Amino acid sequence: MEQTLISFISALRNADVRVSPAETLDAFAATNLIGYAERDTLKRALWLTLPKTPDEKERFDQCFDRFFDVEAIDSNTAADEAPSASASSDLGAMLQSGDDAALSLAMAEAGRETGVSSIQLFTQRGLFTRRIMERMGLGDLNAEIAALRDGSLADLELAQSLSAARDRLRGQVRDYVEREFLLHADHDGRRLREEVLRRVKLSNVDRRNFRHLKAIVLRMAKKLETLASRKRKVFRRGHLHVPSTLRSNMSYDGALFELEWKSKKINRPKVFAVCDVSGSVASYARFMLLFLYSLEAVVPRVRAFAFSSHLGEVTGWFEEHDLEEAITRTLKAFSGGSTDYGQAFEDLHDLCLDEVDHRSTVIILGDARNNYGDPRKTLLHTLYERAGRVIWLNPEPRSSWFAGDAEMRAYLPYCHQARVCNSLEHLERLMTDLVKLGR
Amino acid sequence: MNSPAHTELVHSIENVVDALRMEGYVCDEHVGTAVYLAHHLNKPVLVEGPPGVGKTELAKTAAAMFKLPLIRLQCYEGLDEAKAIYEWKYGKQLLYTQVLKETLEDVLQGAKGLADSVRRLHEFGDIFFSEEFLEPRPLLKALREEAGCVLLIDEVDKSDQEFESLLLELLSDFQISIPEIGTVKARSVLPMVFLTSNNTREISDALKRRCLHLYIPFPDASLENRIVEARVPEVLPSLRSQLVTFIQALRDMDLKKVPAISETIDWARTLLILHADRLDADLVRDTLSVVLKFQEDIETVGAEVPSLVRRSLPDDA
Numbered sequence: 001m002e003q004t005l006i007s008f009i010s011a012l013r014n015a016d017v018r019v020s021p022a023e024t025l026d027a028f029a030a031t032n033l034i035g036y037a038e039r040d041t042l043k044r045a046l047w048l049t050l051p052k053t054p055d056e057k058e059r060f061d062q063c064f065d066r067f068f069d070v071e072a073i074d075s076n077t078a079a080d081e082a083p084s085a086s087a088s089s090d091l092g093a094m095l096q097s098g099d100d101a102a103l104s105l106a107m108a109e110a111g112r113e114t115g116v117s118s119i120q121l122f123t124q125r126g127l128f129t130r131r132i133m134e135r136m137g138l139g140d141l142n143a144e145i146a147a148l149r150d151g152s153l154a155d156l157e158l159a160q161s162l163s164a165a166r167d168r169l170r171g172q173v174r175d176y177v178e179r180e181f182l183l184h185a186d187h188d189g190r191r192l193r194e195e196v197l198r199r200v201k202l203s204n205v206d207r208r209n210f211r212h213l214k215a216i217v218l219r220m221a222k223k224l225e226t227l228a229s230r231k232r233k234v235f236r237r238g239h240l241h242v243p244s245t246l247r248s249n250m251s252y253d254g255a256l257f258e259l260e261w262k263s264k265k266i267n268r269p270k271v272f273a274v275c276d277v278s279g280s281v282a283s284y285a286r287f288m289l290l291f292l293y294s295l296e297a298v299v300p301r302v303r304a305f306a307f308s309s310h311l312g313e314v315t316g317w318f319e320e321h322d323l324e325e326a327i328t329r330t331l332k333a334f335s336g337g338s339t340d341y342g343q344a345f346e347d348l349h350d351l352c353l354d355e356v357d358h359r360s361t362v363i364i365l366g367d368a369r370n371n372y373g374d375p376r377k378t379l380l381h382t383l384y385e386r387a388g389r390v391i392w393l394n395p396e397p398r399s400s401w402f403a404g405d406a407e408m409r410a411y412l413p414y415c416h417q418a419r420v421c422n423s424l425e426h427l428e429r430l431m432t433d434l435v436k437l438g439r
Numbered sequence: 440m441n442s443p444a445h446t447e448l449v450h451s452i453e454n455v456v457d458a459l460r461m462e463g464y465v466c467d468e469h470v471g472t473a474v475y476l477a478h479h480l481n482k483p484v485l486v487e488g489p490p491g492v493g494k495t496e497l498a499k500t501a502a503a504m505f506k507l508p509l510i511r512l513q514c515y516e517g518l519d520e521a522k523a524i525y526e527w528k529y530g531k532q533l534l535y536t537q538v539l540k541e542t543l544e545d546v547l548q549g550a551k552g553l554a555d556s557v558r559r560l561h562e563f564g565d566i567f568f569s570e571e572f573l574e575p576r577p578l579l580k581a582l583r584e585e586a587g588c589v590l591l592i593d594e595v596d597k598s599d600q601e602f603e604s605l606l607l608e609l610l611s612d613f614q615i616s617i618p619e620i621g622t623v624k625a626r627s628v629l630p631m632v633f634l635t636s637n638n639t640r641e642i643s644d645a646l647k648r649r650c651l652h653l654y655i656p657f658p659d660a661s662l663e664n665r666i667v668e669a670r671v672p673e674v675l676p677s678l679r680s681q682l683v684t685f686i687q688a689l690r691d692m693d694l695k696k697v698p699a700i701s702e703t704i705d706w707a708r709t710l711l712i713l714h715a716d717r718l719d720a721d722l723v724r725d726t727l728s729v730v731l732k733f734q735e736d737i738e739t740v741g742a743e744v745p746s747l748v749r750r751s752l753p754d755d756a
Contacts, residue, residue, distance in 0.1 A: 020648050029480050041452065044472040052647040054487070054654055222641075242529050254536045 004108075005031060007117055008067050009050070011183040015063045017056045023049060039068060067183060087162055089144045091137035095165040103169070107176055110135035116177060117184045128177045133170060141166060198424045203283045203395065213424065217287060220428050221294035224435050270359055271302045271434065272387075274348060276366030277335040278308035284395045284422065286327050288365055291427050293318055293326075299434060303352065306330045309337030311347035339369060341407065342376035349379055356386045361434060365393045365421070368407045375407040377414060384414040393421035393430065448504060449478045464493070464500035465666045473653040474501055483610045483632035485595075485647060488655035490637055491699020495593055497655075498633035502589035505631070510584070511591045512577040514598035520605055524615055526574040532567060568619035578609055579623060587628035595646075596636040603646050606634075610649040658700065660687050666700060671707040681718050682707060684751040689730070694739065698730045706730050720745045 005027065009019050019027075030045040043064055051060040087096050094103055111117075114131040141162065148159035197205065197213055205213060244260040252258075273292055275285035285306065292302050303315045312334060317326040356362065362383060368375075384390050392415040394401060394408065401408040412418055421430060448458045455478075456471035474497075477484045486494040502509035512523055546563050550556045566572070575583065581590040595603065609615055610632065613625040634650065636642055658666060663683045667674065674682070682703065690697045698706075706729045715722055723744050731737045740747070 018644070020644075022648050026480070026482065026651075030476055033476070033479050040468070041472070044469055045476060047469065048473050048476060048651045048653060052485075052644075052652040053641075057654055243527060246527075246529065246532070253540075254533060 002028070003112065007184075008046075008064075010117070011067055012050060012060065012063055014184055015059045017051050017059050017063070019050050043068075063183070066179065087141075087144060087158065089137060089140035091141045092144055092162050095141075095162060095169065106136055107132065107173060111176065111180065116180045119177070119181050120185050122181065122185075125174065125177050125181060128180075129170065129174045132173050132177065136169075136173075138166075198428075201395075201422045202287055202424070203280065203422070205283070213287065214290065216424060217291050217427075218294055220424070221291060221431070224295060224428075224431055270355075270357075270361070271299055272305065272352065272356065272360060272362045273302060274305045274307070274311070274344070274362065274364045274366075275330075276308065276339060276341075276344075276364075277306045277331055278337065278339045279335065280369075281365065281367055281395055282331055282335050284393075285365055286331065287424070288363075288393070288421075288427060289318075289327055289330070290323055291431055293323055295431060295435065304330075305348060305351070306334040307344040307347065308334055308339050309343065310334075310340070311344040311351070313351055338371050339366075340373050341366070341368065341370045341411075342374045342379070345376055345379035345383070349382070353382070353386070356383065358386075358388045360387045361389045361391065362387045363391045363393065363430075363434075364415075365395075367394055367396050368392075368401070368411055369405050370407045372405050375410040377407075377410045380411055380414040384416075389416045390414065391416065391430070392418040393426075394418065395422040396420070449475055451475075458504050459500055460669065462500045462503045463669050464496060465662065465669045466493075466497070467658075467662060470497065470653065470655065473651055476651055477631060477633075480651075481613075481629050483634060483650045484653055485634045485636065485642065485650035486653045486655060487636045487638055489657060489697075489699060491701040492655045492657060493700055494635040494655060495591065498589055498591040498593075498635070501631065501633070502591075505587075505589065507586065507631070508584065508588045509591060510577050510581045510588050510630075511593060513593050514595050514602070516597060516599060518598045518602055522576055523602070523605065524576050524578045525617060526576060527568070528572045528574050532572050535567060535572070570620065573617075573620070578606075579615060581630045581632075582609075582613065582615060582623055582625045584630060585626055585628070587626075588630050590630045590632045592632065592634045594637060595634045596639045596642060600643065603643050607645055607649065610646070657690055657697075660684065663687070663700065663703060667703060667707050670704050671711060673711055674707050675716055678710065678715065678717055679707070681751045682710070685718060685723070685747055686730070688747050688750060689740065692740065692743070694731070694736045695733045696731070696736065702730045718748055718751060720748050723748055 006024070009024055009027065012019055026049040027046055030049050031042065034041055034045045036042055046064070047057060047060060051057045087093050091106075094106065110132045111128075113135055114128060116128050116132065119125075119128055145159045145163050145166070148155040148162070151159075193212065194216060197209065197216060202213075239262040241260045241262045245256060245258070246254075248258055248260055249256050271292065273289065275281075275288065277285045289304060292299065292304070302318075303313065304318060305311055306314050314326070314330045314333075317329050320326075321329070380390070392408075392411060396406070398420055400406065408418070419426070419430070421427060449455055452468060452471045452475045455475045456466065456468060459466055459471065459474070473484050473486075476482065486497060488494055498511075499509060546559055547556050550559055573579075577590070581588050592606070595606075613629050614622050616622045634646075657663075660683055663686070664680060667679050667683060668676075686698055686703050686706075706726065709726050709729050710718075710722075713722070713726070724741060727737050727740060727744075731740060
């Protein structure tokens, strides 16, 4: 039974319920206490120990129902017909006796021996079905049936009933294997897809995959958030820190000369995100904004600007609407128009130059393709001097940064950092830096 | 908690559910199982769920059921160890140093040289940081409780992340380390710990891992019916079922804040005072503010009241 619980837990992990070894031990302790006799009680006990969010609880329910499938193996006919002779092979005797529990136990045992839980591909079902049948003693049974066929009328009857039972069993084993496949294999290719999506260029991603991308972004953001908030310190100003005051004044004979305060050190980064949303870069802007705003808890002060021919602030939309809606609105309002970086920087100066200070990070996302217009790099220079950091993200590979109408050569001296950014992995790296910066 | 009087109570899950009901807390088997496992495995329980479903009440009831004192720690932003675990009695410590200064001469009398003086000082024994000067706060108090207790850490999601880390030692090993003194372990009887969270922020995995996780959703109609029956027994059964059906219908509507069980109970009490024996549209409109806490919601529901009332009537009426 312990083995069963362990494989149930691995099935849970496969269904995206995170179960730690400590929780596994808890589950064992709970089941030892409660026993396996009552399905509902068992389910409730595991429900308390294993899944830890409402979302996980739901997946747990599904997984439990699928795993501990109560559907009994139906085997009535073998007993009904009751042939006078009895089968001699082990499997045959088991089939004939109609002992469901023993049969399913034998099936699970054989399944474990053949390693059915390592099944990876849908096409392996036949293979595993046969292996399990063989392990259960199919060979002996077949030989017996063949031998009985040549015998008396009673033997013939037995042979018929046994071969019918064998076919039923095969169906059941196939069902069992299928269930194992659903539980243990990466059946919808989720992990593979995720792996690929993290690396692929964002502009190449199909629209129908946006949903998955979004989920990945949210999960990445979540991870970063927990990483960062662990480091965040909470301080309040104006509170005397008595223990450390006493300690540091020990040397003055207990007279309080030097006061120690609960110091305040909040260094939340101010982020100005300036996104080119013209056709080619729009999908990158979409995911960068999504990422940035998912990090709200650790990067709370984000101001977002979008431009193609002119620039405008879109922060308000992100405050009022949900992410999806805000991004759609942004793209609708500012995309289309030919890109003019000079104009964009001028608008940016008018809008918020006063608020950029040494703690601000300015992120510019764009390919710097200025349609041969005036790059007006002096404007970026002022920004560079005021801001703590200017980061330029360019979705194009480094080799084409200086080709054609790209103005990266003009802008590069005024960026603290310029990097290629065209996949979720790149974005994640950027955000990790950003979050660290604020600490 | 393992005294004979308690083993009777937690002999089986059904017993727990019954015992909780005796104390006026009606719940389903999930909650019963949680208390049962918490008792037998000595694990803390993290209770989550929408506001007003009786998370805090569960801890209070468990305390009453086990006849143990309830020690409560209300969490808020900025809560730190000085308020949750222990604090030094600074005033007394200062006085102590003064007293010490006066006795210093006696101690050092006849000492030859600095080394000797220092040695004597060490021998003298320092109680500056000792239990006498320790002011226990709820968590430490809970550990030192001889006969065990129920410790309620309420709304743990309101506290800061660091505070969660402070809790980890307590939750996994039932001990607290005080740098100046050492480790304080729980007495032979471990406290039973309940943590509640409204999910305003995700609780860290480390904390969740150490707890049993109980999610209490809004109750279904029959459970809510029984809850109202237990809490406000004076309400007529017909009115009760009408009330519950009405509230259940409200929960399906798109409201800013859906009514919780506590609101249902408040409403039942209100109707009792008004001597109502059945719901009608006017009565509902007059008392809606008991159930709904936002003007917007009251307006939204106001228009629907007659049809909601009609639907809440039993079919045979």
